[in-house]
Amino acid sequence: MxxxxxxxxxxxxxxxxxxxxxxxxxxxxxxxxxxxxxxxxxxxxxxxxxxxxxxxxxxxxxxxxxxxxxxxxxxxxxxxxxxxxxxxxxxxxxxxxxxxxxxxxxxxxxxxxxxxxxxxxxxxxxxxxxxxxxxxxxxxxxxxxxxxxxxxxxxxxxxxxxxxxxxxxxxxxxxxxxxxxxxxxxxxxxxxxxxxxxxxxxxxxxxxxxxxxxxxxxxxxxxxxxxxxxxxxxxxxxxxxxxxxxxxxxxxxxxxxxxxxxxxETLSIRMERQSANALKIAQWLETRPCIKRVWYPKLRSHPQHEIAMRQQKLGGALVAFELEGDTPEAQRANAWRVIDQTRLCSITGNLGDTRTTITHPASTTHARVTPEARAAAGVTEGVIRLSVGLEDPQDICDDLARGTA
CATH class of the missing domain: 3.40.640.10 (Type I PLP-dependent aspartate aminotransferase-like (Major domain))
Structure with a gap:
């Protein structure tokens, strides 16, 4: 030019x-x-x-x-x-x-x-x-x-x-x-x-x-x-x-x-801080008895942990977790209860924000995907996606505690 x-x-x-x-x-x-x-x-x-x-x-x-x-x-x-x-x-x-x-x-x-x-x-x-x-x-x-x-x-x-x-x-x-x-x-x-x-x-x-x-x-x-x-x-x-x-x-x-x-200009700083916050929250989520499973690449329990640490500098800011439930309907009810009882987390389909966002993928971001495709991808009715922001991670844990007691 x-x-x-x-x-x-x-x-x-x-x-x-x-x-x-x-x-x-x-x-x-x-x-x-x-x-x-x-x-x-x-x-x-x-x-x-x-x-x-x-x-x-x-x-x-x-x-x-x-x-x-x-x-x-x-x-x-x-x-x-x-x-x-x-x-x-x-x-x-x-x-x-x-x-x-x-x-x-x-x-x-x-x-x-x-x-x-x-x-x-x-x-x-x-x-x-x-x-x-x-x-x-x-x-x-x-x-x-x-x-x-x-x-x-x-x-x-x-x-x-x-x-x-x-x-x-x-x-x-x-x-x-x-x-x-x-x-x-x-x-x-x-x-x-x-x-x-x-x-x-x-x-x-x-x-x-x-x-x-x-x-x-x-x-x-x-x-x-x-x-x-x-x-x-x-x-x-x-x-x-x-x-x-x-x-x-x-x-x-x-x-x-x-x-x-x-x-x-702040990408590196944000990603480092949000990744650190996400790890703390993911570790806390693993201790909650009503949560069946937590997905976060930095956790040793993550199925591709070794690959992630080879390819990625840090774990990123995205955390997913699955609520217990005997049926899909029960899982959805449990997931919606957790989401509805938050006060700090923003209930929105977007992610990557400085503010922590929370959503239920099966009924929002993946709602137009066929049930068969969702099942193949592991997106059950109990899955919640958390995009961790820059807040104090303990405040986010406290916000999630109301629905995961």
Whole structure:
């Protein structure tokens, strides 16, 4: 982009993560502002008709129209690419639009993809219902059964999709091992890194081709705006995804990008504190007699604890637990009672906030998933998802104690 000048000619791959989170991608106008500028404009002007023609012909490299490129959005993209260790990034209007953009850019009618069955409910519906209408089929597999990934491959398999840790049970998969299978069959390997963020995990270093985010969650970090991100090699991100996003229009607004730039400055600090809080709360939950099971990667009881500690810097801020109950109806009643008796925790389907949130996945985030798919993913009526924030963890334990006595 030659309209603005980079603040510094630095290689942020040689600097610390926190330095890149604060300074990578910064551009300055002729006014030499210190904070990143917010460019609330739909279009950009040109000195002549010839310049306009040139810039529209090379819209990747110039600011012409904010559906294509925008200076504030570009700063966020460059910063996220630096943090994930990728060559390029495209941000989108939401996490789901990011996944949509990847698949629509990489696959054609008649292609097949293999996905973990333990993914966000909307991702499941997108793969199973919407893409199937356009001739793109999906096979869902146990994310930790490597033989299942191999056996699911078909001659027309073009993409592997993994979410690790998963929503809501924090299942952790061996990113490197699945990536080796994907490379053997020449499939694009996409990893959803929403719940760790690059502060705790960098899937590209473990063999992923593309990282996808719901930036709505921890990247913003304060529950303010929606956004998504796609990070990977330049030839895919700019050669395939950018033309789709430019044409179809699931672009991120400059205002949302500006807020997320602010959020990234505290990403590492937030993830460290929220992970520490989550571990304390998860350990406390394991002592409650009415709780059947607790899922948190840092707990030794977690089935993929060793893999998580090999891939992740910390355990993350997501905790799931299951209430006892003789029947699904009893489990739901017990789970709803716990949720309804909280006073501090926010009852909402969102996560990644500085405020602790609590939800019942089977009736909210995964309500549109078939009962069979929920059962296969282990999302029973007794499961509660807790996204731990920055409050004093003892206060959150006390809040949950009312319903788990």
């Amino acid at each position: 030659d309209d603005l000048t980079p603040k510094e000619a630095l290689d942020f791959s040689e600097l610390g993560f926190d330095t890149a989170a604060v300074r990578a991608g910064t551009l300055r106008t002729e006014y030499n502002e210190h904070a990143e500028a917010l460019f609330l404009t739909s279009s950009f002007c040109f000195k002549s008709a010839a310049e306009a023609a040139e810039r529209f012909a090379n819209s990747e490299d110039f600011f012409t129209y904010s559906r294509f490129t925008n200076p504030t959005v570009t700063m966020l993209q460059d910063r996220l690419a630096a943090l994930e260790g990728g060559e390029a990034c495209i941000v989108t209007s939401s996490g789901m639009s990011a996944i949509l953009s990847i698949v629509m850019s990489a696959l054609n009618a008649g292609d097949h993809l293999v996905s973990s069955r333990s993914i966000f409910g909307s991702s499941l519906n997108l793969f199973a219902t919407i893409f199937s209408r356009f001739g793109i089929t999906t096979t869902f597999v146990d994310p930790n059964d490597l033989d299942a990934w191999r056996k699911a491959v078909q001659p027309n398999t073009r993409l592997f999709f993994l979410e690790s840790p998963s929503n809501p049970l924090t299942e952790v998969s061996d990113i490197r091992a699945i990536g080796e299978i994907a490379r053997q069959v020449n499939a694009l390997y996409v990893v959803d890194n929403c719940f760790c963020t690059p502060a705790l995990q960098r899937p590209l270093e473990f063999g992923a081709d593309v990282v996808v985010h719901s930036a709505t969650k921890y990247i913003d970090g304060q529950g303010r705006v929606l956004g998504g991100a796609i990070v990977g090699k330049r030839d895919f991100v700019m050669g395939k995804v950018f033309p789709f996003v430019r044409t179809a229009g699931p672009t991120l607004s400059a205002f949302n990008a500006w807020l997320m730039l602010r959020g990234l």
